[in-house]
Amino acid sequence: MFFIISKILSFLLNPTFWILLILISSIIFKKRRRKLLILSVSLFWFFSNGFIADIAYRLWEEDVISANDIEKTYDYGIILGGFSGFDNTKERVEFNECGDRLFYGIQLYEMGVIGKIIVSGGNGQLINEGYLEADWSKEFLIKCGIPSEDIIIENKSRNTWENAKYTSDILENKGGGDLLLITSAWHMKRATFCFNKNNMDVDQFSTDYTQSNISLNLEYILLPNSTSYERWETLIKEVIGNFVYRIKY
Numbered sequence: 001m002f003f004i005i006s007k008i009l010s011f012l013l014n015p016t017f018w019i020l021l022i023l024i025s026s027i028i029f030k031k032r033r034r035k036l037l038i039l040s041v042s043l044f045w046f047f048s049n050g051f052i053a054d055i056a057y058r059l060w061e062e063d064v065i066s067a068n069d070i071e072k073t074y075d076y077g078i079i080l081g082g083f084s085g086f087d088n089t090k091e092r093v094e095f096n097e098c099g100d101r102l103f104y105g106i107q108l109y110e111m112g113v114i115g116k117i118i119v120s121g122g123n124g125q126l127i128n129e130g131y132l133e134a135d136w137s138k139e140f141l142i143k144c145g146i147p148s149e150d151i152i153i154e155n156k157s158r159n160t161w162e163n164a165k166y167t168s169d170i171l172e173n174k175g176g177g178d179l180l181l182i183t184s185a186w187h188m189k190r191a192t193f194c195f196n197k198n199n200m201d202v203d204q205f206s207t208d209y210t211q212s213n214i215s216l217n218l219e220y221i222l223l224p225n226s227t228s229y230e231r232w233e234t235l236i237k238e239v240i241g242n243f244v245y246r247i248k249y
Contacts, residue, residue, distance in 0.1 A: 006244045010237040015047040048224035062188035064209045075177025077114030079105040081121015086131040100207035120154040120163040164194035184208035190242040
């Protein structure tokens, strides 16, 4: 239920939805057309502005460190799913913008920072088409030369809370250990909250750092940027998810 509520809230707070709604309203309510058009243009500029998006992400994202800066070793590196999808037309798995979660997990294993890899991810869609991310990930990791005995999969989870819950069950049977949580910087707040609530003390290794270098370039500060809408959609979804989880748990 909370998963569905989070999806609904994310849709209702989507900037594109509100801009479209205001534009439609300007056609219907002719007496307020000028004010509604000004409001829609203002919202369009705000959410398409790369400078503002970078400031928002800078306030939200967890800090990122280099793999070389890690000064201890961990029994397990926990990689959270959401970094790939299955293309039914081409019948193959495709990485998305979160692919660094898996790639850095491989690097940290090869560096000896983590002893074993846990991939946590089932299918996060409302309708499960049979694609289980953790299962495919294990096959990929083995092909990359990582021994099967050093790969643990959790393939039942559909969201971040279940990532933590089912991973906790696995680690409880294995006696626990030092844990390094590997996920996107914008996702790390919610993920850490979920793992802590499930009695796991995790250190953070953030990936997919979306912040750009903030400069005083006028084009960067003033002109619209098409990618900013996608970034705001991700951020709003994440903030809502974090808020909903904290209410429930």
